[in-house]
Amino acid sequence: MPHLEITNLDAAYKSQPVLSGVSLSVEKGEVVSLIGPSGSGKSTLLRVLVGLLPPRKGTVVLDGTPVDYSDQRSLRALRDRCAIVFQQFNLFRNMDVLRNVTIAPVKIKKRDRREVEAEAEALLAKVGLGDKLRAYPSELSGGQQQRVAIARALALRPEILLLDEVTSALDPELVQEVLDIIRLLVGEGMTMLVVSHEMGFVREVSSRVALMSAGAIVEIGSPAQIFDAPKTERAKDFVAKILRAH
Amino acid sequence: MWARLADEAPRFFTYYNGIFLLQAMGATLLLSLGGCLAGSFFGLLLVLLRKTKGALFLVPRALAWGFVEFFRRVPPLVVLLLAFFASNLVKMDVSLFLVALVALTFVATAFMAEIIRAGIEGVHPNQWDSAATMNFGYLRTMLTIILPQAWKIILPPAFSFFLLFVKDTAFASQLGTLELTYAGKVLTSRGFTAVLSYGSILVLYFALSYPLARFGAWLEDRLAPSGNH
Amino acid sequence: MQYTFQFGQITRYLPDLLAGALISLEIAFVCFWGALLIGLLGAMALHFGGVWTRRVARAYVACFTNTPGLVQIYFIYFALPEFGILFSSLQAVIIGITLNAGGYLTLILKSGFLSVHRNELDAAEVMGMSRLQLVRYIIVPHIARVLFPPISNKFILMVLGTAVAGVFGVEDLMGRTINANAESFRAIELLSVTACLYVAMTILATLVLAAVSLLCFGRRRSSI
Numbered sequence: 191m192p193h194l195e196i197t198n199l200d201a202a203y204k205s206q207p208v209l210s211g212v213s214l215s216v217e218k219g220e221v222v223s224l225i226g227p228s229g230s231g232k233s234t235l236l237r238v239l240v241g242l243l244p245p246r247k248g249t250v251v252l253d254g255t256p257v258d259y260s261d262q263r264s265l266r267a268l269r270d271r272c273a274i275v276f277q278q279f280n281l282f283r284n285m286d287v288l289r290n291v292t293i294a295p296v297k298i299k300k301r302d303r304r305e306v307e308a309e310a311e312a313l314l315a316k317v318g319l320g321d322k323l324r325a326y327p328s329e330l331s332g333g334q335q336q337r338v339a340i341a342r343a344l345a346l347r348p349e350i351l352l353l354d355e356v357t358s359a360l361d362p363e364l365v366q367e368v369l370d371i372i373r374l375l376v377g378e379g380m381t382m383l384v385v386s387h388e389m390g391f392v393r394e395v396s397s398r399v400a401l402m403s404a405g406a407i408v409e410i411g412s413p414a415q416i417f418d419a420p421k422t423e424r425a426k427d428f429v430a431k432i433l434r435a436h
Numbered sequence: 437m438w439a440r441l442a443d444e445a446p447r448f449f450t451y452y453n454g455i456f457l458l459q460a461m462g463a464t465l466l467l468s469l470g471g472c473l474a475g476s477f478f479g480l481l482l483v484l485l486r487k488t489k490g491a492l493f494l495v496p497r498a499l500a501w502g503f504v505e506f507f508r509r510v511p512p513l514v515v516l517l518l519a520f521f522a523s524n525l526v527k528m529d530v531s532l533f534l535v536a537l538v539a540l541t542f543v544a545t546a547f548m549a550e551i552i553r554a555g556i557e558g559v560h561p562n563q564w565d566s567a568a569t570m571n572f573g574y575l576r577t578m579l580t581i582i583l584p585q586a587w588k589i590i591l592p593p594a595f596s597f598f599l600l601f602v603k604d605t606a607f608a609s610q611l612g613t614l615e616l617t618y619a620g621k622v623l624t625s626r627g628f629t630a631v632l633s634y635g636s637i638l639v640l641y642f643a644l645s646y647p648l649a650r651f652g653a654w655l656e657d658r659l660a661p662s663g664n665h
Numbered sequence: 666m667q668y669t670f671q672f673g674q675i676t677r678y679l680p681d682l683l684a685g686a687l688i689s690l691e692i693a694f695v696c697f698w699g700a701l702l703i704g705l706l707g708a709m710a711l712h713f714g715g716v717w718t719r720r721v722a723r724a725y726v727a728c729f730t731n732t733p734g735l736v737q738i739y740f741i742y743f744a745l746p747e748f749g750i751l752f753s754s755l756q757a758v759i760i761g762i763t764l765n766a767g768g769y770l771t772l773i774l775k776s777g778f779l780s781v782h783r784n785e786l787d788a789a790e791v792m793g794m795s796r797l798q799l800v801r802y803i804i805v806p807h808i809a810r811v812l813f814p815p816i817s818n819k820f821i822l823m824v825l826g827t828a829v830a831g832v833f834g835v836e837d838l839m840g841r842t843i844n845a846n847a848e849s850f851r852a853i854e855l856l857s858v859t860a861c862l863y864v865a866m867t868i869l870a871t872l873v874l875a876a877v878s879l880l881c882f883g884r885r886r887s888s889i
Contacts (some may be wrong), residue, residue, distance in 0.1 A: 240569045269571045280566035284584040293580070294570040346570065437747050509867040510860045511828035513839065518860065521852040587842045606733035610832060617736055629741035638732045638740060645731035646842075 193256055194239075194350060199248035201238045206356040208234045209294050209405045210247070216350075219379045223392040225416075226402035226428065232385040233238040235402070236352045239383070240274045241265045253349075270299075273348035277355040281342070285405050287314065288323040291342045299346075307346070313341040333364030333396070340371055350381045357388055367423040389432050393417055401425050441631060448632045453623070460619035461640050463533065464611045467605040467615055470537050472598045475544020482549040483556060484578060500549070507531035507546030513607045514658060516541045536615075543604065545598050555590035556582055592656040603647055616640055668853075675854045678845040682855075685841035686862050692759060692837060693824045698715070699763040700823075704770025710780045711771070713796070721788030724770065736830055737761045742833060754833040762830075766823055773815050777808030810882055817874040821867050828863070838862060 192215040200208045201209040209231050216222050223305050224232040239250065241259050250257045252271060258264040295301045314320055317337035327335055336356055345350060353372065357365045368390050376382065376395045376433040386392050387406060392399060393413040400410040401424070409425040420426045485500040507515065520538035523530050540617065559582050567577040609617035616637055623633035710722035728738065737763035742754060752760065781804055789803045831839025843858040846852045 242565055242568060266571050269569055273571050276562065276566060278562055280562040282563065282566070282581050285582065294572070297576070297580075337561045437749075440747075506860075506864060510823070511825040511863060513828045513831070514842075514860050514863065518853065518856045521856065525853075542832055603733035603735075606735045607829075609735070617733065617739075620736065620739065621828040624743065629747055630740070631747050634736060634740040634744050637736050641732040641736065642728065646727060649727075649731060656720070 191253075193253060194383070195249075195298040196235075196250040197249045197251075199235070199238065199250065200246040201234060201243055202246055203243065204233070207405060208243075209238060209245075212253055212402075212405070212407055214400060214407060214410070216381060216383060217397075218263075218381055220397040221382045221384060221395055223386060223399045223413075224402055225389070225392060225399060228407075229376050230402040231405040232402050233354050234405075236274060236354045236383065236385060237334070237405060240269060240272055252414060257304070270346075271348060273343035273346045273350040275297050275336070275339050275343050275353060276409070277358050279327070279332070279339040280281045281339055284335070286324050286326050287319065287330075287338050287344070290327070290338060291345045294342075295345050295347075310341070310345055313344050314338070316374070317341050332360045333366060333367050334370050336360060336364075337371055340368070340375075341432055344375075350383065351375065353382060353384045353386070355385050355387065355425060356433045357386065389417075401428060437629075440595070440629065442553040442630060444629060448623075448628050448636075456622075457616075457619055457636065457640060460614060460616045461644060463613070463615040464605055464617075464641075465644065467533075467537055467540060467608060467613075468598065468602040470599055471540035471544045471605065472548070474537075474541040475546075475548045476552070476594065478541065478545040479548030479550075479552050482545065483552045484575070486549075486553065487556065488574065488580070504546045504549045507542050508550065510545050512540065513605045513610060515543055516607050516611055532608075532611050532613040536611055536613040537607075540601070540605060540608065544597075544601060547601075548594065551593045551597060552586070552590055554593070555586040559585045588659050592652070592659055595652045595655055599645060599649055602648070603641070606641075671851060672858075673882070674849060675845070675851050675858065678841075678849070678855065679858070681841055681845065682838060682858060682862060685836060685838035686866055688835075689827045689830070689837040690866060692827045692830060692835075693764070693820070696759055696762040696766060696827070697820050699759075700766035700770050703767030703773045704761065707767065707771030708774035708778050709800070711775050712761070719752065726771050727736060727766045729765050729887060730772065734761055734826060735832065736766040737765055738829060738833065739851060755830070755835050758827075758830040758833055758835055760822065766819065769819060770816070773819060774808060777812040778804065780811050780823060781807050813878055813882065817871075817878070819869050820874065824867055824868055824870055827885050838866075 194214075194216040196212060196214045196219045199209055199212040200207070212231070212235060214222070224235065226232055234243065238245050244259050250259075250268075252268060255267075256358070282293070285293065288307065288310060291314065292306045295306040295310075296303050300367070306353050311320065311323065313415050314323060317340060319334060319337055319341070322330065322334065322338075327338070330338065336359075340356070354371070360368065365388065369388065372382075372384075372391075373395060383394070399413050399416040400407045400408060401416060401420075401422075402408065403424050409420060409422045416425060417429055420429050482500040482504060485496045486504075488497055516539040519535050520532075520541075523535045556578075563581055565575060565586065567581050572581070605615060606617040608615055609621060612618065614622075620637035622632045623636075624630050642662060677829045707726065714722065733865050738757055741752060741761050742757035745752070769830075789799050792800065799856045827837055828839040831841075831843050832839040834840060838859060842855050849855070
């Protein structure tokens with residue numbers, strides 16, 4: 191049984207269609223990367239999956255259970271198991287690093303505060319920020335903020351991690367420190383859906399790569415297949431463009 | 437004229453008149469502070485209603501919107517008189533001060549609701565996104581994430597409104613509520629010249645408002661540069 | 666509570682109230698242009714004036730923005746006659762509202778003056794503009810655009826502010842409401858109708874200002 195199964199998903203933003211007929215199945219422990227030109231619907235797909243944009247039709251099945259996005263309880267159960275990290279980090283700017291990481295486990299999941307804090311400190315140490323527990327987001331670099339955001343997502347103990355262009359808003363010299371953390375997580379076997387423009391990284395960590403264009407997946411396959419032997423015209427175009435850019 | 441003023445001044449600036457004016461000034465301050473604080477509280481409640489989503493809250497949302505639009509577009513004097521005549525219907529013995537306070541609270545609620553709403557909309561929407569994906573409910577998001585960031589945006593215009601509001605409380609005098617302006621009317625009716633009575637009322641309003649205005653300017657300066665926590 | 670609402674009894678006052686509303690709008694209109702002129706002079710004094718001009722302008726603004734307009738008019742109407750300066754109630758109200766709003770508009774316009782970019786001014790001076798031309802061709806068009814929203818909001822607040830005239834027996838909407846009440850004793854019905862008329866007046870003003878903004882700047886900006 192796939193960990194996450196998306197079938198025929200349609201979504202619209204302000205009556206403008208942004209996803210049309212997206213189907214994708216992700217196995218447990220798989221890392222699936224979504225690539226494609228900007229505006230092709232990669233980030234939108236992640237937003238629809240976590241319920242920030244309601245789908246117009248199609249189904250999402252998580253671990254055998256269908257998700258009903260119009261039902262609060264179903265949505266909550268889904269968000270309990272899927273965590274997302276955003277391009278702009280979206281840390282709570284009125285809270286220090288430790289509180290950013292612990293607030294949801296303590297207040298929403300009602301876990302023991304001391305246990306959560308110990309775990310959060312370990313997570314923050316893992317992302318290399320063990321000395322920044324009391325810092326506020328505005329005092330951190332973009333790379334540091336994004337590492338906090340990853341720690342915050344992990345503190346929710348998600349089964350599936352969605353990464354939405356997590357390095358796109360970072361200065362070039364800060365990109366590697368964030369990618370290193372993600373490599374670490376890939377090594378631990380977490381199921382991930384990754385939107386990224388870092389093609390070298392995508393090729394290195396992905397189990398499969400899906401190429402999106404105009405709100406649909408046009409080709410999906412192993413990294414080698416997509417990057418070295420694309421079948422569709424669109425995929426050939428896109429790969430040629432990235433090769434020229436690098 | 438100047439002779440008459442000089443003649444009347446010793447009778448005007450007495451201990452008794454001083455106490456009378458200070459008490460009236462206290463009432464003005466109380467009306468302003470009470471109306472503004474209560475208005476901030478109820479204004480916040482209206483905003484909490486207005487920012488809800490979904491069909492369930494459609495009616496309360498519309499009512500909150502209507503309340504704000506209505507009371508921002510009616511002169512405070514009209515609201516005060518309406519409250520006055522409505523309080524006559526209820527055959528309870530309510531003080532004029534309370535009637536004025538309630539009426540002014542309606543006005544303050546509408547204006548504060550707009551100020552608070554603008555402040556909340558000034559917080560980056562991505563804060564709502566990440567709270568939602570972490571299963572924060574509406575109220576928890578508002579109270580623990582949005583409002584703690586919005587207060588800095590809210591405070592300067594709220595204080596400017598408070599300064600205008602202090603002057604709006606003068607209309608309570610038309611109900612006979614004893615506050616500064618009414619005290620001026622009382623003094624003229626006791627036979628003092630309008631120059632002395634209204635002159636001293638103007639001076640006392642100035643003494644109340646000017647330091648607050650300076651404080652407001654300082655406050656705006658402090659909050660203007662974007663510190664983030 | 667035995668009070669029964671009888672809106673029927675007050676319909677005969679409606680034409681009277683509507684005529685009063687027109688007077689309120691006229692007062693607001695006259696006072697607004699006067700106040701805008703004062704505001705422009707005040708802001709220029711604060712911006713370009715010498716030490717004493719600035720001091721006078723600052724004192725004017727401080728005095729009129731830190732005291733209630735109602736009491737200012739009381740003073741004009743009741744106290745100035747003791748110095749031999751006599752005004753009718755309408756004159757006193759118009760002078761009072763204008764001077765009061767002039768103080769606030771001075772502050773609003775000053776913030777507009779401050780927002781004129783330094784290099785725009787330098788460029789204008791290089792082009793050999795006189796101070797008057799500077800104001801006419803650079804500053805006024807600029808502040809018109811930046812300040813249209815706060816000035817329109819001020820105008821709408823002034824429409825509400827004209828209600829003060831009723832206190833002095835002027836036959837504006839407020840004054841006519843008070844007179845009609847003295848005759849009919851249907852205060853709540855009358856005041857409700859009056860409240861709705863003020864709402865209608867300000868909505869009308871909002872729409873007209875939005876249209877003006879659209880015509881002049883191509884975009885709707887007023888917030889109230």
